[in-house]
Amino acid sequence: MTAELARGQNHPLSQARLEIRVSAGTPIVASATLGDENGKVHGVDWVAHPGAPVLPGLEVSKQAAAGHRLAVDLGAVPEAVHRVSVLLALPIGVGGPVRFGAVAAPFIAVTGLDGTEVASYTITGLDAESAVVALELYRRQGAWKVRAVGQGYAGGLAELLTDQGLPEAGRLAGGINDAVAQGLARSVQAPPQRTADGDRTRQTAAPAPGPDQSGPAPQAGSTPQGAPGPVPPHPTSPYGAPGPQPGYPAGPAPADPSTVTQPATPTAGGPVDYSHPRRQTGAPPSPPPTAPQARPGQPAQPVAGDANGWSMDERLYNQIWGMFEDLARNTAAYRSAVDFAESRMEKELDQALSDPRNRIGGQSDAAREVARGKHAQLVDQARASLDRDLAQLSAEAEVVEPALPPAFARWDNPVWHGYRVPMEIPMALRLGDLYLPESELLRIPMLVRLPLERGLWIDSGQGGLLDESFADSHELRRLALDTAVALAARLLAVYPTGEFGVHVIDPAGSGVQAFAPLVQTGVLATPPAPGAAGVADVLARLTQRVDLVQMAVRGGVPDSLPPGLDTAEQLLIVHDFPHGFDDRAVTQLRYLADEGPAVGVHLMMVADREEAAAYGPLLDPLWRSLLRLTPVPDDHLADPWVGHAWTYEPALVPSGSQVLQQVLARVAEARTRHR
Amino acid sequence: MTKGQAISLQKNDGGSLTAVRMGLGWQAAPRRGLFGSRTREIDLDASAVLFADKQPVDVVFFRHLVSDDGSVRHTGDNLVGGVGQGGDDEAILVDLSRVPVHIDQIVFTVNSFTGQTFQEVQNAFCRLVDETNGQELARYTLAGGGQYTAQIMAKVHRSGPGWTLTAIGTPANGRTFQDLMPSILPHL
DSSP states (O other): OOEEOOTTOEEEOOOSEEEEEEEEEEEEEEEEEEEOTTOOOOSGGGEEBTTBOEETTEEOOSSOEEEEEEEEEGGGSOTTOOEEEEEEEOOSSSSSOOSGGGSOOOEEEEEOTTSOEEEEEEOOOOOSOSEEEEEEEEEETTEEEEEEEEEEETTHHHHHHHHTTOTTHHHHHHHHHHHHHHHHHHSOOSSOOOOOOOOOSSOBSSOOSSHHHHOSSOOTTSSOTTSOOOOOOOOBOSOOSOOOOTTOOSSSSSOOHHHHHOTTSOSTTSSOOOSOTTOSSSSOOOOOOSSOOOBTTBOOOOOTTOSOOSSHHHHHHHHHHHHHHHHHHHHHHHHHHHHHHHHHHHHHHHHHHHOGGGGSTTHHHHHHHHHHHHHHHHHHHHHHHHHHHHHHHHHHHHHHHHHOOGGGSOTTSGGGTTOOOOSSOOSEEEEEEEEOGGGTTOOEEEEEESSOSSOEEEEOOOTTOSOTTOOOHHHHHHHHHHHHHHHHHHHHHHSOTTSEEEEEEOTTOTTHHHHHHHHHTTOSSSOOBOHHHHHHHHHHHHHHHHHHHHHHHHTTOGGGSOTTOOOSEEEEEEESTTTTOOHHHHHHHHHHHHHTGGGTEEEEEEEOGGGGGGGGGGGHHHHHHSEEEOSSOEEEEEOSSSOOEEEEEEOOOOTTOOHHHHHHHHHHHHHHHHO | OOTTOEEEOBOTTSOBOOEEEEEEEEEEOOOOSTTTTSOOOOOEEEEEEEEETTEEEEEEBTTBOBOTTSSEEEOOBOSSOOSSSSSOSEEEEEEGGGSOTTOOEEEEEEEETTOOOGGGEEEEEEEEEETTTTEEEEEEEOTTOOSOSEEEEEEEEEETTEEEEEEEEEEEOOSSHHHHHHHHGGGO
8 A cells, every 4th residue: 555645744664675766757866865863964975876876775876867766675774874865866967957846746656675665755846956855764663664855955965965964065966966977978868779780690688678689580590499480471570670679768767787677685685686796787687567566366557658768658658569569478378378289189189099099989089088178278278368468458558548649649549639739759650550360459559660760651452461352442542542641641740840741742643532631731741743744853852852961961061951951851652653653763762762761751652562563573672661551451560579460450540530630730720830 | 406306486375486587607717827818708508498298389598588478588698707706697587477378397508608618617606596585496506517518407397386496407518408408308
C-alpha cells in the first residue's frame, strides 16, 4: 500500500533495505547526506554524490539522469547517523534548465527491493530553486521513518549544503557539478539512436535485449545443430536498419548499471555483489523492470507510459516496442510448444503403428489415444500460458491506446478531434497495426522513426496478397490511394507548420478523387502534377534540391544554401507509376529513392509492381529500398526478434469520418497564419 | 554443491524459484618470460541449451542472446574476461516462470572460445545464483581444472510444479556449445 505523502508528512519504514526511485522530466543530480542526531552533516565524507557515490549503506548514481534508483540499506548505515537526506539538484553549466519551476515536478518514491512502493511524494511548488531536499529518512525510537521535505534552495547545492551545516559546502557543490558535467559530456544526450552497426556476427557486451540485437534475419549458426530449427518465411523486415532499443535510451538515464540492475546488493554489507568493481559498462543489465514485476497469477496493473524515456512520447514509444517484443516472444513460445507437441505425437503414433506387440487387440488404439492425449495436454498448457500473456498485453494495450499522441494514435482516437498543429517533430509515426493469427484482437501499433529513413511503397497490385477475394482491382487501387492519402495527411499533421511539404505526381489524373482532401484543403506544396511534363518538372525540382543539399553538406557548408530554398522535408507521392515516366524520369526517381532520405526528400510510391515489369530487374533495387505496405491486411512484415510474419493493416480513416478533413483544415489554417 | 547433487528449487516458504542466473567470471593468466608484457586474451563463453524431451529446441549464447520466447537472456559477450576480480563477466538469466511449457531441461555450459584450457585461466568460476535473493546455489572453480576447454556445468529441469537444479560439472572439450552436444546428451 503506497502512502502518498504531502510535504511534511511522514511514514514508517518496515524494511531496512530500500530503493529510492526518482523521476523527473529532465536530467537531475541525486545526492544524499548523512546527518547526526541534530541533523548536522559532519564533513564531505558524509555526503554521497556523483563524485563519491558510495557510503556505507547508501549508493547514488554517478550521473545526472531523468530517472534514478538509489539503493539504501539502513541496517548498514553507521550508528551515529540519524538522518539520511535525499537531495535533488539541476546540473549547472550544461545548458539545461536552471530552475525547478521550468521542469515537471520531480516524483520520488521509496520502494522495497521487489519494487513495491512504500511511500511516494511529488515535489510540487518549486520555482526558482535549483536544489531541493526531497526526502529524509530518520531514526525515531529505534525505527526508521521517511518524511517528505521538499525544501528548495534558489542558491543551489552550495546553499543547501551550507544549510545542513557543512563547512566546505561551496567547494563540494562545485565538485559535484564538475563530476556531473563530465558524466554528461561522455554520454549521448539524444533519445534512442539507431546504431549503424551492420556487422553482428559476434556481439560484444552491448545492450543485450532489444530489436537491434537479433537483426532482421537469424544468422547461420544461431540455431543449434540438430535442432528442429524454425524455418520462418522470409518476410522483409520493416526495420531494415537496426531498430531503436525500447527500454534502452542511449542517454545517460540508467546511470550506473550496478545500481540499476542489482538494487538488491549494491552496497557494502550485502551478501553478494554481482557488479564488477571496476567496470561501469561491462555486461549490461537485464532489462530493469520499470514497473513492479508481476507475480505469476497476479498481473500488475498496466500503466500507459510505463517504460524508460525522456518524454512521455518516448516512454510510450518504448512501451509499444516492449509490447511488440513481448507478443513476438510469447507467440514464439506458444508455436514452439505446439510444434513440439505435434512432432512428438507423430513420432509416438508411428511407434504405436510399427510396434508388433500392438497388432493384436486394442493396444494400438490405446497407445494412439495416449499420444493424442499428451499432445492435447501440452497444447492446452501452451495455450493457457499464451492466453495469460495475451490478457496482460491486451490490458496494457487498453490503457496505452487512449494515451497515445496523434502521431502514434489511430484515426478513430479522440485525440485527433482535439488536434493542434505541433511545435516539434514527433519521434515516430504510426503506419498501421500489426497482429499475429494467434491474437487477432491484439493490435500492436506499427511505429517508424521520423524523419523517415526509407521510402514507402503502397502496393496496389494483387500479386502476393493473401486475400484473393479482391477480384476488383479497382477497389484495391482505390484503397491503396486512400492509404497513401491518410499517411500523407498524418505526416503533414504531425510536423510543425512549414516543415513538411507534399508533392503529388498523378500523370493520368486518375487519383483526383482520392487526392481531393489534400488538394481541397490546400496543404499540398504544389498542385498534383499532370502529364509527362508535370512528372519531369516535379522530379527535376526535387532532384535539384537533393543535389544542392548534398553538395552543401559534403562541402561542409550546410548554411550556404540559396536563400529561396525550402528547408522543409519533402514527400513525393507517385501515383500510376510508370505511366508518364520516361527513362530519364525513372533514373531521377531512383536517384531520389537512394539519395533523398538522407537530405529530407522521401518517396511514397502507390504502384503495382507488375505494371512496371517492362523495366525488368532494373527497378528491383528501387522496390527493395522501399518499405512495402498494403492497402488490405497482409502478412508480409517480420519482427526483428523472432521473424514471425506479422499481418499489417493500414491506418485508415473510419468510413464516414471527417476527421482527416478537419485535421487538414487546421494544418492549412496554421499555414496561412505562418506565412 | 557436489557433482551430481540435485537441489530442488522450491523455496522453503513453498514458493518456487522464479529466476536463476548463471554467472561466469575469469581473468587471463599472466605470462612469464620474454613476452610477459603482452597480455593474452582469453574468451570464455557461457551458453544455455533448452531441451524439450531431449531434443535441443533453442540455445542462448553469444550469437543468439535471447531465446526466441524471451525467457532466457544472455547479458552479452565478454571477450577478455574481467579486469577486476570476483564479478560475473558473462551471465545468463533464466526467468523460469516464462520458460515455454514444453521445455523441460536447460543445460548450462562454459567454453573456451580462444582454445586455452582452464589451466591457463585465472580466477575462473561459474556459478548459479537465485536471482531473486542473490543466494548462490552452486559454484565451480574452473581455474587449474585440467586440460579441458569446456564444462557441462549444471542443468535445471522440471520436477512436479517447480524446477530442480542438478550439478553436473563434467569437463569436456569444445569451442562452442555445438561441440559439446555429445557430452551433454548423457546428462539429460
